[in-house]
Amino acid sequence: MNENLEWIKGLSMQDFFQCLHDRDVKALFEILEVGAGKGEIDGEHLYETAEIYVELMKSLSLMCNISDIISGIPNQDRFDEVLQKQKLATKLFFNGINKK
Secondary structure (H helix, E strand, O other), X not given: OHHHHHHHOOOOHHHHHHHHHHHHHHXXXXXXXXXXXXXXXXXOOHHHHHHHHHHXXXXXXXXXXXXXXXXXXXXXXXXXXXXXXXXXXXXXXXXXXXXX
């Protein structure tokens, strides 16, 4: 496990979180590229779409957990709340709100 964490050494917290963010965006971008290549999704603005989606998921998590962060007392029940909101946001993000 230590070998996998070697890249963290020497990074500031801001750089560390930026690396995690960039990794998540890149992974989603690659998934979106596959979907676009198969004609399942629009191939325009894939990188920007990946960035927005990753930021949306992180924002939902943060907003649902902000009271726990402030109080310093984690609430396990919030996990399900965050997950449900992320699932709904994902449906809206990829399916839109249009009637089909």
